[in-house]
Amino acid sequence: EPEVTQTPSHQVTQMGQEVILRCVPISNHLYFYWYRQILGQKVEFLVSFYNNEISEKSEIFDDQFSVERPDGSNFTLKIRSTKLEDSAMYFCASSEAVDYGYTFGSGTRLTVV
Amino acid sequence: SQKIEQNSEALNIQEGKTATLTCNYTNYSPAYLQWYRQDPGRGPVFLLLIRENEKEKRKERLKVTFDTTLKQSLFHITASQPADSATYLCAPGAHGNNRLAFGKGNQVVVIP
Known part of the structure; x- marks a missing residue:
């Protein structure tokens, strides 16, 4: 069964450092997403991406965050200057269509120290 | 503001019985509703999608209903097994809206 692959599985970073989280979505999917889940809390939407541009973003997704699809397969989330409160599990997702x-x-479990 | 409500208390159920979970939503008019399973430390796994014009959807031992008048979806696991122990998330979605929001989830514990 096709999978969405994320790397790294764990990342520890110093506050203020930049991190890039990487994802390889399923090849025939057209819609890509990033979500995060702080320990013990719900899965929260960050951003959706379609046709090489952001289609929706949440209030969490401020100027510190950016997404890119640098080639035909990878989808990345960059956090420019990490804060302690960015510590969370970050999930990438993909879908064939919006209502699929x-x-x-x-x-990726991100720990900011 | 839009709200998705799932029971915060874990549901403990005897193996073989039917587990029923409720998802209520307010300030939403979803065109469909999705259900996912999440195990600790893992990503959500898609289970079922039910559309606004469907009353009921089944997949193996899972059944979902969708009542747009009550603004509620029910999720049933029949003949529950210990392997069904997990947290189940509901996610109502709107037409053309590319930002699926999840409820906090409802934990199910199936006791052998």
Whole structure:
């Protein structure tokens, strides 16, 4: 069964440093997403991406965040200057269409110290 | 503001019984509603999608209903097994809206 692949599985970074989280969505999917989940809390929407541009973003997705699809397969989330409160599990997801089920990756656990 | 409500208390159920979970939503008019399963430390796994013109959807031992008048979806696991123990998330979605929001989830514990 096709999978969404995320790397790294764990990342520890110093406050103020930049991090890039990487994702390889399912190849024939057209819609890509980033979500985060702070420990013990709900899965929160960050951003959706379609046709090489952001289609929706949440209030969490401020100027510190950016997304890119640098080539035909990778989809990245960059946090420019990490804060302690950015510590969370970050999930990438993809779907064939807007109103189809999403396939999630297994996540990157980001710890900011 | 839009709200998605799922029971915060874990549902403990005996193996073989039917588990029923409720998802209520307010200030939404979703065109469809999705259900996912999440295990600790893992990403959500898509289970079922039910559209506004469908009353019921089934997949193996899972059944979902969608009542747009009550603004509620029910999720049933029949003949529950210990392997069904997980947190189940509901996510109402709107037409053309590319920002699916999730409820906090409802934990199910199936006791052998």
